[in-house]
Amino acid sequence: xxxxSCTVLSARVRSEIDHWMLRYPPERKRSAVMEALRLAQxxxxxxxxxxxxxxxxxxxxxxxIAVYEVASFYTMYNLSPVGQHVINVCTNISCMLSDSExxxxxxKERLGIGLNETTADGKFTLRExxxxxxxxxxxxxxxxxxxxxxxxPEKLDALLDELG
Amino acid sequence: MSDIEIEIDxxxxxxxxxxxxxxxxxxxxxxxxxxxxxxxxxVAANCRMCLVEMEKxxxxxxxxxxxxxxxxxxxxxxxxxxxxQKAVMEFLLINHPLDCPICDxxxxxxxxxxxxxxxxxxxYFTFGKRSVADEDIGPLIETEMTRxxxxxxxxxxxxxxxGLRELGATGRGEHMEIGTYVQHAIHSEVSxxxxxxxxVGALTSKPFRYTARAWELNQFPSIAPHDCLGTNIHVxxxxxxxxxxxxxxxxxxxxxxxxxxxxxxxxxxxxxxxLTKPMIREHGxxxxxxxxxxxxxxxxxxxxxxxxxxxxxxxxxxxxxxxTEEFFLLQKIMRQLGSSNIDHxxxxxxxxxxxxxxxxxxxxxxxxxxxNCSTFLLVGSNLQKEQPLAAISVRKATLKxxxxxxxxxxxxxFNFKVADKKIAAPHEFVFALxxxxxxxxxxxxxxxxxxxxxxxxxxxxxxxxxxxxxxxLGALALNHPQAxxxxxxxxxxxxxxxxxxxxxxxxxxxxxxxxxxAVPHRAAGxxxxxxxxxxxxxxxxxxxxxxxxxxxxxxxxxxxxxxxIEALEAAKFVVSLSVFKSPxxxxxxxxxxxxxxxxxxxxxxxxxxxxxxxxxxxxNAYEESRPAWKVLRVMGNLFHLQGFDYESAEEVLQELKLLxxxxxxxxxxxxxxxxxKPGNFLSRIGEIPIYAIDGLTRRAEALQATQSIIEGxxxxxxxxxxxxEELGLRSLDVAKVQxxxxxxxxxxxIDDRVPLRAAYIAGGIKxxxxxGELLGPVEISV
Ligand code: SF4
Ligand code: FES
Ligand code: FES
Numbered sequence: 001x002x003x004x005s006c007t008v009l010s011a012r013v014r015s016e017i018d019h020w021m022l023r024y025p026p027e028r029k030r031s032a033v034m035e036a037l038r039l040a041q042x043x044x045x046x047x048x049x050x051x052x053x054x055x056x057x058x059x060x061x062x063x064x065i066a067v068y069e070v071a072s073f074y075t076m077y078n079l080s081p082v083g084q085h086v087i088n089v090c091t092n093i094s095c096m097l098s099d100s101e102x103x104x105x106x107x108k109e110r111l112g113i114g115l116n117e118t119t120a121d122g123k124f125t126l127r128e129x130x131x132x133x134x135x136x137x138x139x140x141x142x143x144x145x146x147x148x149x150x151x152x153p154e155k156l157d158a159l160l161d162e163l164g
Numbered sequence: 165m166s167d168i169e170i171e172i173d174x175x176x177x178x179x180x181x182x183x184x185x186x187x188x189x190x191x192x193x194x195x196x197x198x199x200x201x202x203x204x205x206x207v208a209a210n211c212r213m214c215l216v217e218m219e220k221x222x223x224x225x226x227x228x229x230x231x232x233x234x235x236x237x238x239x240x241x242x243x244x245x246x247x248x249q250k251a252v253m254e255f256l257l258i259n260h261p262l263d264c265p266i267c268d269x270x271x272x273x274x275x276x277x278x279x280x281x282x283x284x285x286x287x288y289f290t291f292g293k294r295s296v297a298d299e300d301i302g303p304l305i306e307t308e309m310t311r312x313x314x315x316x317x318x319x320x321x322x323x324x325x326x327g328l329r330e331l332g333a334t335g336r337g338e339h340m341e342i343g344t345y346v347q348h349a350i351h352s353e354v355s356x357x358x359x360x361x362x363x364v365g366a367l368t369s370k371p372f373r374y375t376a377r378a379w380e381l382n383q384f385p386s387i388a389p390h391d392c393l394g395t396n397i398h399v400x401x402x403x404x405x406x407x408x409x410x411x412x413x414x415x416x417x418x419x420x421x422x423x424x425x426x427x428x429x430x431x432x433x434x435x436x437x438x439l440t441k442p443m444i445r446e447h448g449x450x451x452x453x454x455x456x457x458x459x460x461x462x463x464x465x466x467x468x469x470x471x472x473x474x475x476x477x478x479x480x481x482x483x484x485x486x487x488t489e490e491f492f493l494l495q496k497i498m499r500q501l502g503s504s505n506i507d508h509x510x511x512x513x514x515x516x517x518x519x520x521x522x523x524x525x526x527x528x529x530x531x532x533x534x535x536n537c538s539t540f541l542l543v544g545s546n547l548q549k550e551q552p553l554a555a556i557s558v559r560k561a562t563l564k565x566x567x568x569x570x571x572x573x574x575x576x577x578f579n580f581k582v583a584d585k586k587i588a589a590p591h592e593f594v595f596a597l598x599x600x601x602x603x604x605x606x607x608x609x610x611x612x613x614x615x616x617x618x619x620x621x622x623x624x625x626x627x628x629x630x631x632x633x634x635x636x637l638g639a640l641a642l643n644h645p646q647a648x649x650x651x652x653x654x655x656x657x658x659x660x661x662x663x664x665x666x667x668x669x670x671x672x673x674x675x676x677x678x679x680x681x682a683v684p685h686r687a688a689g690x691x692x693x694x695x696x697x698x699x700x701x702x703x704x705x706x707x708x709x710x711x712x713x714x715x716x717x718x719x720x721x722x723x724x725x726x727x728x729i730e731a732l733e734a735a736k737f738v739v740s741l742s743v744f745k746s747p748x749x750x751x752x753x754x755x756x757x758x759x760x761x762x763x764x765x766x767x768x769x770x771x772x773x774x775x776x777x778x779x780x781x782x783x784n785a786y787e788e789s790r791p792a793w794k795v796l797r798v799m800g801n802l803f804h805l806q807g808f809d810y811e812s813a814e815e816v817l818q819e820l821k822l823l824x825x826x827x828x829x830x831x832x833x834x835x836x837x838x839x840x841k842p843g844n845f846l847s848r849i850g851e852i853p854i855y856a857i858d859g860l861t862r863r864a865e866a867l868q869a870t871q872s873i874i875e876g877x878x879x880x881x882x883x884x885x886x887x888x889e890e891l892g893l894r895s896l897d898v899a900k901v902q903x904x905x906x907x908x909x910x911x912x913x914i915d916d917r918v919p920l921r922a923a924y925i926a927g928g929i930k931x932x933x934x935x936g937e938l939l940g941p942v943e944i945s946v
Contacts, residue, residue, distance in 0.1 A: 050346055063323075065332035068345040072334040 008055035013039045017059060030062040033070050037077055046086070047078035075129065083118040083125040085163050088142040091128050094135035103139050104128065106153045110160060123164060170236040185238055186214055186227040196240050197249060197278045199256075199363045200315035201228035204420050206324060211256070211315050213278065215248035216240045224248035246282070253283035259294045260364070261310050268306070269365030271378035275313065296341050301331075302349030303869040304356055304424060306373050312342050312366035318358040325421065326352040327559045327579030342366070349873045352579075353552045353854060356427040357420075360411055371431055371866045372408040376400075384782035385412055387769050388426035389485040389672030389762045390861060391551045393417055393531055394771030395426045399763055404784030406430050406763050416532050416775060423552035424870070425854065425861055430763070432863030433783075437744040439758030440787035450750060455788070459795075462755040463802040465737040466501075469710040473736075475502030479703035482682055482714035483721060484508045484671025485858050486792070487767025488776075489816040491673070491682035493796035493808075494714055500805040504684050504697025505708065508677040510716065511639070511670060511723045511852070511927075511938060515699040517648035522832045523690045524678035527666035527772040528658075529634055535560040539630025539663070541623075542570040543597060543654050545638020548578050549854040551668055554636075555579060567630075569623050571597050573640050573849050574924060575917040584623055589922035590849060590939045592842040594646050594653070600624050601653045604660035610836040624661075633663030639670050640851060643723060644939055652834035665832075668772055670857070675770035680820050689823030690830065707731035713740040714792060715759070717859050719748045719933040726906050726936050741792050744859050758789035761860060765791035766813035778817070846887075848903065849924045850938025853878055856928035879931030881944060882915035882924035891944055901925065902943040903936035912944075 005014070016039050020032040036056045041048050048071055057064040071077045078086070087107060091100045104115075107126055111119050118125045134140045137149035148159055167178040172189050179188040184207065189196050199211040209229035216227045219237035224245060227238070239245055257279065264270040296309040316333060319342065323329045330352065334345045344350075359367050381400040388395040388409075396414040400407050409430045411422040442458030443450050453461075469477055480498050482491060491508065498506045509515070529537065534557035548555035559580035562568060567583040570576075575587045588596035598614040603624035605611070627633050635658040641650045651667075658665035669675070681688035684697035698706070704727055711732060718728035732738055732752035740753045743761050750756075759765075764785050768778040781791065793813050800808030810816050853875050855867040862868070872878070881901055883891070893899055897912045901923075910931065918924045927938045935942075 063329035063332075065329055065334075065345060068334050069332045072345070073336045075336075 005055040005059035008051055013043050030060045033060055037071055041077060046082045084123050085143050086125045088127045088129040090132045090140045092131035095139040098138040100139040103151050106156055168232050168234050170232050172238045173240055179232055183232050184228055185230045185232060188232055196227045197282050198228060199313060202317055205320045208316050212252045217242045217245040249282045250284055253279055254287055256313050258289045267365035268368040268373050273365060274363035299343045299347055301344060303866040304370055306368045306370040308366055311364045313364055315363060317361040318367060321358050321361055326354050328352045351874045354421055354423050356424045376402050376407045381407060386779045386782055387777045389769060390425050392669045392772035393551055393553055394769055394775055394777050395422050397422055397426055399782045401783050406433050406783045418553050428867050429861045429864050431866055432860040433761060435863040438786055439745050443756040445754050458755055458757060459798055459802055462739045465754055466710055469737050473709045477709040478503045479505040479708040480712040481716045482508045483716055484674045484677060486714055488676035488680050488770060489767050489793045489813045491677045492680035492688055492816055492820050493793055495681040495688060497800050504693060505703045506682055507684055507700035508682045509700050510721050511643045513645055513701050513723045514647035517834050518685050520834045522830045524675040525667035525669055526774055528664035531773050537561055537632045537634045538566050539627055539633040540568040541627055541635045543637045544641025545636055546576050550638055587919045589919045590847040594649050594839055595842050597653045598839045601656050610838050613841055614839055627661040633661045635663060635665050637667045652836040655834045673769045688820055690827040704728050704731040707734055709735055710737040711735055715742055717746055720928045724937050725933050741795055757795055759792035759795055760785055760789050768817055845941050847922050848940060848942040849922050850927040852928040853926050878926045878929055880913045881910045882913045882918050884916055884918045884920055885914045887920055888914055900945050906935050908934050
């Protein structure tokens with residue numbers, strides 16, 4: 001492969017992308033772009049940079065702009081640096097009716113940051129998201145791969161202590 | 165499959181299965197409003213403007229994405245259709261700034277027009293509008309992305325037609341934006357088409373911006389003279405001055421698109437170098453004068469040389485962009501004066517096979533048919549930069565399954581896939597091409613020293629198997645020191661693969677030059693001459709006493725700028741008919757006669773496939789400049805020559821056409837010579853960059869700025885990383901570049917597209933104008 005992708009993406013990420021590429025016909029290898037971006041993002045501390053996206057484009061032999069389109073479309077790709085834990089608070093209708101507003105306020109106060117900001121120690125990033133499909137247990141927040149449901153200020157404190 | 169019958173607005177129509185409703189309606193002249201649909205692009209169906217009523221369908225359907233069905237009944241103007249269109253229009257305008265008074269598209273905007281025809285004067289939308297930050301996408305295209313309605317025509321054009329996906333739709337929903345995402349200038353050489361495509365004022369012409377309103381402009385059809393395809397254009401003028409150029413559709417030549425060179429070369433028309441008055445030089449001092457004086461001075465000067473030294477001491481050189489009428493009159497003057505020293509092949513040096521040509525160096529397939537060819541062999545051709553629209557056709561063919569092979573002197577990156585390639589330095593080029601020829605014809609004695617590789621065999625096999633193979637020769641093949649041998653080999657390959665042979669000449673009218681006798685060995689009409697005159701090389705090598713030049717800038721337009729300038733400076737008398745002045749011209753000329761560019765003269769261009777296209781002058785003459793054909797006519801009269809009483813350019817053309825009626829049939833029989841093993845040295849690849857090919861493009865500033873972006877620094881010597889090592893150089897070192905006696909200094913750039921034993925040093929630019937042959941040996945040292 002060409003140079004850029006090899007210097008920016010680690011051998012491990014490249015071999016994992018290769019593994020995903022096997023699922024598609026060779027002339028359609030760009031279909032692996034979403035997985036490639038996910039792997040590259042994980043390796044890059046949770047967010048994507050221009051050079052990482054370019055490396056993915058280079059590796060999958062697709063136009064750079066096509067990678068930017070994918071990366072900017074899905075909210076789970078982060079295009080600017082994030083903290084170690086990204087707290088995604090749902091503020092969609094069910095959660096809103098169950099006081100998600102308070103959840104958000106409490107987090108802002110405890111962390112001393114606003115929406116889409118990261119704490120000075122680089123631990124937490126706070127974000128607002130649309131319905132997480134867990135309305136039955138609203139209000140809901142997602143951190144990493146885990147859902148935290150029926151949230152109250154106390155539960156949030158415990159959560160932050162656990163993560164921090 | 166047989167045609168399907170449908171009904172649109174009560175009108176019974178027949179159409180091919182798989183057609184979309186909008187296509188059938190367009191053919192029948194029934195207009196359905198649209199933004200995203202374009203006949204040359206894929207269907208996106210994202211704007212919904214084309215909603216129409218379909219019988220038995222509860223909802224309105226998009227005409228651009230609804231295939232026809234037997235018995236289908238469509239209503240484009242029913243209350244239901246109109247209501248749907250009106251609603252879509254209202255939604256499209258929600259985020260549109262409605263800034264028509266300050267928008268360049270105002271007056272020629274599809275959104276404006278359709279909103280007037282299908283929209284409503286009121287909107288229920290009372291919230292804040294979205295706005296989008298602009299990006300700088302280069303010197304040619306201005307963006308105002310808040311106006312974008314996200315039809316994605318521009319994105320699809322890059323992806324599907326240009327083959328360079330640079331624009332995209334990033335973000336999602338409300339936040340979706342069209343752009344490059346990271347700041348970068350558009351690189352495609354056909355990028356300007358997205359201006360014509362964009363239905364709103366989001367993408368407009370940067371150089372044209374704020375200079376005129378659409379309704380102030382007059383539109384005239386014309387033909388662009390920059391490449392051999394004969395691209396059709398519309399020239400827009402205001403009070404006799406050219407304001408811009410846009411595309412004009414012609415299925416037989418350029419199709420729908422035009423290249424940026426054709427679109428923006430007009431920017432050079434009123435450059436500060438434009439000559440305003442005839443000028444003569446007396447006792448070394450230039451002075452402006454009137455036409456009569458200048459013409460008499462010119463004629464007398466030439467006559468003096470003829471009396472003293474003989475007519476064969478006069479040589480004429482003309483740019484291959486000249487009109488057929490200009491060529492015809494120039495050769496008529498020369499031949500009546502007694503000299504056949506006339507040529508337009510300024511950058512070529514090997515003419516040994518000039519008698520083997522048919523009437524002109526033709527492309528044996530119609531231009532419109534290129535996209536239907538199955539197999540291509542490019543020989544010394546940077547197709548994408550030389551004939552950008554031909555590259556688009558080749559790309560179209562490859563998308564339909566065609567394969568492209570290339571034997572080139574540089575490993576060009578094309579906008580189409582190249583199946584296999586051989587890249588060889590100029591002096592090894594013939595040998596490389598011979599391998600493929602020998603794979604076809606092992607018995608040719610001329611090729612006895614040639615080795616046939618496995619690659620040669622495979623390429624030959626594919627060419628032979630091709631259903632419709634075409635061999636295309638580009639500028640570097642024509643300007644090569646062994647051009648005749650290259651033609652012989654390529655023609656053999658074409659015949660052996662039952663394919664077509666095509667020469668893609670430089671300039672806009674090389675075919676016209678051949679047909680009208682602007683070659684030393686053939687008369688107007690194509691008859692071979694008993695006594696051939698001197699070709700472009702010979703009349704400089706054996707320098708003449710007088711020259712008659714038609715729009716020649718020797719430092720940029722000739723095979724060996726250095727030698728040309730020396731010959732011109734040593735001559736007793738030089739007459740130059742020219743659009744522009746230049747310091748070199750003022751050094752060697754004795755008379756400078758200001759003539760008009762293609763926009764200010766009537767004329768005819770014949771493209772590579774032999775299609776004749778005439779055009780009229782569309783703009784006022786600049787200051788005292790005159791159409792060159794008129795200047796030549798008057799010169800003919802002042803020389804007291806026969807038959808120079810033309811009233812119009814058409815009469816000149818008529819005369820030529822009469823001669824062509826009895827034109828002889830020249831058999832295309834190229835002759836070969838022994839192909840020898842190449843020596844071991846370094847040769848120069850003196851390619852002429854995309855916007856350096858002629859005086860007009862060289863003066864179009866926006867194109868020059870674009871050239872430095874897309875081609876990088878051209879005032880440099882580019883060599884392969886291995887060559888750099890071998891020569892003991894480092895990247896960005898300033899190296900000494902020597903070509904028989906001339907020496908310049910240029911920075912070194914590593915470029916692995918350059919083969920070993922070669923150095924890319926562009927021609928046609930200031931930095932290299934003191935060098936010699938474009939494709940000769942060169943020495944590079946620290
Ligand atoms: S910039 Fe113009 S052509 Fe491109 S998507 Fe927007 S409106 Fe369409
Ligand atoms: S609204 Fe919050 S999880 Fe569905
Ligand atoms: S033209 Fe049919 S949806 Fe845009």
